[in-house]
Amino acid sequence: MNKNHLRKLQRYLPFVLLIASLLACTFAFGDVGNQNRYSSGSSSGGGDGDLGALIGYLIGLFIQDPAVGMVVLVILVIIILIGRFKSKKQASDPGYINQQVNDQANNDRPYDNTSVVADKIRQTDPAFSSEKFISWAQEVFMKIQQAWTDRDWKPIRPFESESLFSTHQQQLNEYIRLNKINVIEKVGIKHCSLKSFSVDGDKETIVVILNAVMRDYVIDAETKKVLESDPNRDWYMKYELTFIRKAGVKTKPGISNLSTTNCPCCGAPTEITSAGQCPYCGSIITTGEHDWVLNNLVGVNG
Numbered sequence: 026m027n028k029n030h031l032r033k034l035q036r037y038l039p040f041v042l043l044i045a046s047l048l049a050c051t052f053a054f055g056d057v058g059n060q061n062r063y064s065s066g067s068s069s070g071g072g073d074g075d076l077g078a079l080i081g082y083l084i085g086l087f088i089q090d091p092a093v094g095m096v097v098l099v100i101l102v103i104i105i106l107i108g109r110f111k112s113k114k115q116a117s118d119p120g121y122i123n124q125q126v127n128d129q130a131n132n133d134r135p136y137d138n139t140s141v142v143a144d145k146i147r148q149t150d151p152a153f154s155s156e157k158f159i160s161w162a163q164e165v166f167m168k169i170q171q172a173w174t175d176r177d178w179k180p181i182r183p184f185e186s187e188s189l190f191s192t193h194q195q196q197l198n199e200y201i202r203l204n205k206i207n208v209i210e211k212v213g214i215k216h217c218s219l220k221s222f223s224v225d226g227d228k229e230t231i232v233v234i235l236n237a238v239m240r241d242y243v244i245d246a247e248t249k250k251v252l253e254s255d256p257n258r259d260w261y262m263k264y265e266l267t268f269i270r271k272a273g274v275k276t277k278p279g280i281s282n283l284s285t286t287n288c289p290c291c292g293a294p295t296e297i298t299s300a301g302q303c304p305y306c307g308s309i310i311t312t313g314e315h316d317w318v319l320n321n322l323v324g325v326n327g
Contacts, residue, residue, distance in 0.1 A: 119257040126259040130215045130238050133261075142219035142231070152276040158317070159217050162233045162266060165319055169193075170209040170239070176201055183303075186269065186320040204246045208256070212239040220265070224272055231317065233266040267321040274315065 143155035165184050172181045178194050185193065200207055216236040223230050238261050242254035291306040 119255060123257075123259040126261045127238060130236065130261045133215070133236060135216050135218065135234055135236060135263075137216075137218040138221065139219040142222045145222050146231075149273075150275050152278050154276070155219060158231070159219065159233070161317075162268070163214055163217050163235070166214070166235055166237075166264070166266065166322075167212060169319075169322070170212050173197065173207060174209050176206060184319055186318050189320055189322070201246075205252060206244050206246050208240070208242055208244060210240045211259070212237055215261075227272045229270050229272050229274070230320075231268045233268065235264045235266055237262055237264070263325045265321075265323050265325050266319060268317040269320040270315075270317045 139155050139159070143153065146153045165181075168181050168184070172178050173193075176197060178190070178197055181193075182190060214235060214237045216234070218234050220232040220234045221230075222232075238259050240256060240258065241260050241262075242256045242258075243252045244250060244256075245252055291303060
């Protein structure tokens with residue numbers, strides 16, 4: 026680079042830095058994604074390379090023809106400002122956000138391994154029905170969301186393992202202590218399928234994939250004032266639900282996985298006790314001794 030070009034670069038460097046800063050902000054705002062507090066979110070690569078090439082082009086343009094470079098700079102600034110204004114307007118419009126979220130949910134096609142998993146289970150449990158199990162898993166999931174919003178974990182007691190129930194109860198008690206309600210509503214399950222089945226010693230495990238769109242926000246328990254998130258915004262969430270039972274337990278047609286209001290052992294309407302015991306048959310129904318129980322529920326990305 027000769028001295029003449031160097032002087033031109035030094036003269037117009039502030040303008041190039043200005044456009045670089047504006048472009049960097051624009052690229053940062055470009056990826057909306059799922060960034061709520063239950064997900065770390067993710068971004069796709071490629072933007073940094075495009076940005077670097079554009080900045081390099083502007084530098085070369087200013088060196089070769091400062092007048093043309095200035096015109097291009099002004100045009101880019103106008104385009105960027107219009108784009109940022111539009112992005113901010115869309116970001117504040119729940120209707121636009123919800124449309125994007127639901128389009129993402131409807132277009133997402135998770136890998137469905139249900140038939141393979143069901144065939145594997147039926148090798149030792151011929152009466153197992155993937156359709157009934159998936160329907161029951163969805164019902165358990167919906168009951169959990171309602172119990173969380175109601176701040177009453179007892180209705181879900183028979184359908185979680187001891188360790189998971191204890192964890193959820195502690196989390197819920199913290200909300201109660203802080204006088205907050207985490208409202209989960211307008212839940213729409215978009216996909217639910219079996220991911221895997223395994224046997225480890227005396228325990229069998231089924232992992233279920235479940236994707237759903239929902240409203241998720243926190244309010245003050247007394248004033249009902251919204252403290253976190255937006256009650257008008259949808260979130261697209263992906264979960265893995267892990268169910269366990271004692272190895273060798275067989276599906277009982279007409280009894281197993283009837284609904285979340287019946288004892289999975291005898292089928293009687295469940296009266297919740299602190300010990301998780303059915304008052305009709307005396308079975309401990311939260312350990313997986315007689316049927317499947319939920320042992321873990323985690324949010325996943327991708």
